[in-house]
Amino acid sequence: MQPRVDEAGQGGDRKTAPGGGSGKRRWGGRRSTAAPYLFLLPFFAVYSTFLLYPTFSALWLSFQEAVALDTPSFIGLENYVRLVQDERYLHALRNTTVYALASVFILSPLALAVALAIRSFLVPSVNLKSFYRISLFLPFITSFVVIALMFSLVFNKDFGLLNSFFRSVGLPELNWLRSERLAMLSIVLVGIWTYLGVNSLYFLAGLQNIPHELNEAAAIDGANRRKTFLYVTLPLLRPTILFVVIQATIFSYQLFEIPFLLTNGGPSDATLFLSQYLYEVGFSQFDRGYAAAIGYSMALISIFLTVVQLLLYRRFTR
């Protein structure tokens, strides 16, 4: 969780700074000067070999034309120029953005509503309460693969659960996964189903951090429920809202399994996400240079969102 890490970062520096120089001497001996590096070594060995090195080598690769086993040749920014002219890339970017927007503007408010509902819930017993919590958490710990397989059955046109329900209440049966108009909606629904519970638990934690006295004070001052919510609860909830929204956006831009397994990007690219496009370019067409450029475009989106989160978080908690 970014905000906490950020807090800890500052706190930690303050804690170690005053004793900084003397700390080493106090422990004495030569071995304590080498000790921190030895403790860091295993992690950073793996980290630099398998994370840093490939990340930089991907940057270099993205400036090259490197297809399959051909000798790569330097082409400067051509791969990036190609990105903004590539219809399929732009299409994938649009699809992914539509999904991300749905996560932000549909999923997040719904999760807040559920959190508010939980707050007003009279839970008869502790067992029941933990049953609710488990059920809300379940989708989040279920693998995307299982979720995709489950929903391929739920959405099945001929014998799926959803169409069976639609038929029984007299609604028309729909081709959820194979119709260009509905496929993206189906993916969005699966996304909501997956994240609603965990996001509402985030919101619930945020709501529980708001002191009760504030709501009571507002009520005594004559504010009604709506006003209390708008002018007391919502402003105090801003850090949580920000966290949920940014996490949802970052996850959205990295989603792969659901569209890949549920619709395989189809029909006619209606649910082609950036991740799947990268996978196809890199591992079916073996256009490695171009795939690296797509990867970097995705990293830029994620870095941008993280920076926005950090900056806004500072402002909200000042």
Place this chain on the structure above:
Amino acid sequence: MIAGNRAANRLWQVLGNAVLLLVIFLTIMPYLYMVSASFKPGEELFSIPVQIFPDSLYWGNYDLLFGRTNFVRWFFNSVFIGVSRMILAVVISLMAGYAFAKFDFRFKNLLFILLLATLTLPIYVLIVPLYSMMVTFGWTNSYIALILPLAAQAIGVFLSRQYLLSIPDEILDSARVDGAGEWGIFWRIIVPLSQPVIAVMAILFFTASWNDYIWPLVVLTEDRMFTVSLGLPTLVGPYSQEYGAVMAGSFLSTVPIMIIFLIMQRRFIEGITQGAVKG
């Protein structure tokens, strides 16, 4: 006025309960459907309207899964990879976190910022060169390709460091005065004191490994090396419509994570709210 308020409160409560029950119903439904489908023969599975409770328990899907697919092997692979990656990741994260929390060294802040910067780095950035690396090392279709490269997770260092900051320096200093070596202090003092954060990390890393899909998809091509996540979707395709077996496998593959979750609910929720399992 007060009576009116009470009535309004009551209304909100009823409304809240209704919303929550609906959400829980919708959440549970697909799971029930999955389990029930796993106990249905084909003709019952493909009939509409869907019956959530099957007429009788049909074990054919499980027979098929265990007898005619590599499911057991996939399951073993997933357990082996998950446990190995978890142990490795926990040990190296805790060591690095200890260095950041309790030592001063050159470039400390620089290294920490580096970790921060790569915290949300998507695997897509480096997947192409990382795959080439696996090919060069001859590691495709091997366990090590799934265990080693993804073992260095910045989030583990953060969690460990944060936790270890709360351990007083005096304990370590007095051990040093007593002549304990740094390595001994780590294993005999730090590790036992870090049980809670170790549990959180273990859950986090095991779940991430168990649910991993794109990396196994890229580096594994041999059926017998597949993980559960990679293998299950291969049972439905143009040439096979074994939905019942797929649902049986999906159900069984969710069970281990569910058991860990039920046993360690509190830590689990802590772990997941502190670091993202998915993505």
